[in-house]
Amino acid sequence: MDVQDDEKQSCSWCGEDLDTIEIGIDIDQRFSQGICKRCIDHFLFQKGVPLRQYLDSLPWPVLVVDGDAVVQMANAQARDMLGKKDFETEEQTSGLVFECAHARLPGGCGRSVHCSGCTIRMSIKRTWETGEPLNKVPATLTTSDPEAPAKVDLLITTYKAGDMVMLRVDRL
Numbered sequence: 001m002d003v004q005d006d007e008k009q010s011c012s013w014c015g016e017d018l019d020t021i022e023i024g025i026d027i028d029q030r031f032s033q034g035i036c037k038r039c040i041d042h043f044l045f046q047k048g049v050p051l052r053q054y055l056d057s058l059p060w061p062v063l064v065v066d067g068d069a070v071v072q073m074a075n076a077q078a079r080d081m082l083g084k085k086d087f088e089t090e091e092q093t094s095g096l097v098f099e100c101a102h103a104r105l106p107g108g109c110g111r112s113v114h115c116s117g118c119t120i121r122m123s124i125k126r127t128w129e130t131g132e133p134l135n136k137v138p139a140t141l142t143t144s145d146p147e148a149p150a151k152v153d154l155l156i157t158t159y160k161a162g163d164m165v166m167l168r169v170d171r172l
């Protein structure tokens, strides 16, 4: 997949130009991970600002999920995109949060025959297990909205922060 030059230069999380931010990690790591020092600091250490508040300041939908793809937190952009209020997105499987049709099947999110191929789940798991960040992996979601069942194309970006995985979701 083509990655445009300007995408390589900016942080996948806050959108700031990586060149203009003073950072303490080496340049190769910075560009391969696509994250600025400031975001790393906030994701890992909540420097002076509660994580929720920092996430709400980011320009894209970002969720915090654990290794089992259970959503712990969703920023304002994510709640807008998903049309959900805060309480509906916390401590729920990603499948329910995203209205995945398979999450409504017996067994629930992660346990249907479709789930083994779920890009969202696999991306979260891979980053959680290996620490490897992923950048804009295409994923297709089949939503369970009875009014309008639909396939939704998404791009998944991940970064491991402590025990959690930060999940940026772009809707195409």
Ligand SMILES: [Zn+2]
Pocket (backbone or CB within 6 Å): 011, 012, 013, 014, 015, 016, 035, 036, 037, 038, 039, 040
């Ligand atoms: Zn950043």
